[in-house]
Amino acid sequence: MITLLGTVFFCVLITLLSYFIGLKLYRKYPKDWLNPLYTSSVLLIILLLVTHVNGDTYQEGSFIFNLLLQLAIVSLAVPLFKQWSLLKKHYKKICIGVICGTGLGLTAVSVMSYVFHLNEQLTASLIPRSVTLPIAITISSDLGGITTTTVFFVIVSALISLIIGPKLLKRAGIKSKSAKGLAMGTSAQMLGANRSLSWGEEEGAMGSVAMTTSALFLSISVPIIATVLNL
Amino acid sequence: MKLSWFPQLIIIGGFLLLGYGVCAVFHIPLPGSVVGMIILFVFLLTGLIKLEWVENFSSFQLRHLTLLFIPPIVSLFLSSTFLNILHWNVFMILILSSVCCLLGSAFAVEWYEKWKRRQIK
CATH class of the missing domain: 1.20.5 (Single alpha-helices involved in coiled-coils or other helix-helix interfaces)
Incomplete structure (x- = not known):
């Protein structure tokens, strides 16, 4: 009991420490690649390796952050409520963007899994890759995927979208503010919504709207996907 | 009326529990947190919960959302299954x-x- 408490305390402390260092660094030098997500993660991995804490122990000790993530999902109701009038006004645009984005992403995953002959389990873990983490985990286990793998896929694809997204959209000649926000929110969820907020108010609002709607859209369409896959 | 951060946390946490409860009772195939969010959203729309009661806590939490993504990334890099999927x-x-x-x-x-x-x- 005491050791568990000690582990939790140590893990929380060390995580907060690396986050604050990362945040400080980012505030001083606001560059895209210095996002606290990268710097703090790298710092934390180094710290854990130096202190000889293995992955399983850390995972045990950091369950508190998982709980906070669940709370954060509930908290999303507040921005959604603030954007309700915007959502009602633009619901067609939002639905089109979100459905096309998630639909194309899903198709790409299914086609390529077929081409590369991936096993079903891996495919099932790949399908929910573009939704918010806690929702993705549930979808993946419903489809028979491996949840830890899904966590990895979600984070990696969010990172990929976050890194290439802004440049890709610029290269593709996308000028519309809502298109930029919706694209980032659909494919990079919370990270994308955060990023699009730095473009401006409208992009940010569209980003977080896209994130919530795409999560809802995928969790509703999962039973359909499951039946299609079984055929 | 503005509430301090602790009652705000209790309200949000309460909705999370409520979401899990509703999911378990009605066998909804959605995560409890999503259902909790939808319920809170409906309560905000109907005005049963005032925006000021939860605004500060939620915006604080969403501003520091990056922090919550760090532990899963780190534990993945350190876990043994990591190399199998690369x-x-x-x-x-x-x-x-x-x-x-x-x-x-x-x-x-x-x-x-x-x-x-x-x-x-």
Whole structure:
């Protein structure tokens, strides 16, 4: 009991420490690649390796952050409520963007899994890759995927979208503010919504709207996907 | 009336529990946190919960959301299953599907806006 408490305390402390260092660094030098997500993660991995804490122990000790993530999902109701009038006004645009984005992403995953002959389990873990983490985990286990793998896929694809997204959209000649926000929110969820907020108010609002709607859209369409896959 | 952060945390936590309860009772295949969010959203719309009661806590939490993504990333890098899924084709799929997703929604919205503008003219 005491050791568990000690582990939790140590893990929380060390995580907060690396986050604050990362945040400080980012505030001083606001560059895209210095996002606290990268710097703090790298710092934390180094710290854990130096202190000889293995992955399983850390995972045990950091369950508190998982709980906070669940709370954060509930908290999303507040921005959604603030954007309700915007959502009602633009619901067609939002639905089109979100459905096309998630639909194309899903198709790409299914086609390529077929081409590369991936096993079903891996495919099932790949399908929910573009939704918010806690929702993705549930979808993946419903489809028979491996949840830890899904966590990895979600984070990696969010990172990929976050890194290439802004440049890709610029290269593709996308000028519309809502298109930029919706694209980032659909494919990079919370990270994308955060990023699009730095473009401006409208992009940010569209980003977080896209994130919530795409999560809802995928969790509703999962039973359909499951039946299609079984055929 | 503004509440301090602790009662705000209790309200949000309460809705999380409520979401889990509703899911368990009605066998809803959605995560409890999502249902909790939807219920809180409905309560906000109907005015049963005032925005000021939960605003500060939630915006604080969402501002520091990055923090909550660090532990899963780190524990993944340190876990033993990590190396098994590092195949180049998996990465190809992740990159290409992200590109499809990004461009798909961006172009769909851009075309929709253009079409709409033409309609107005």
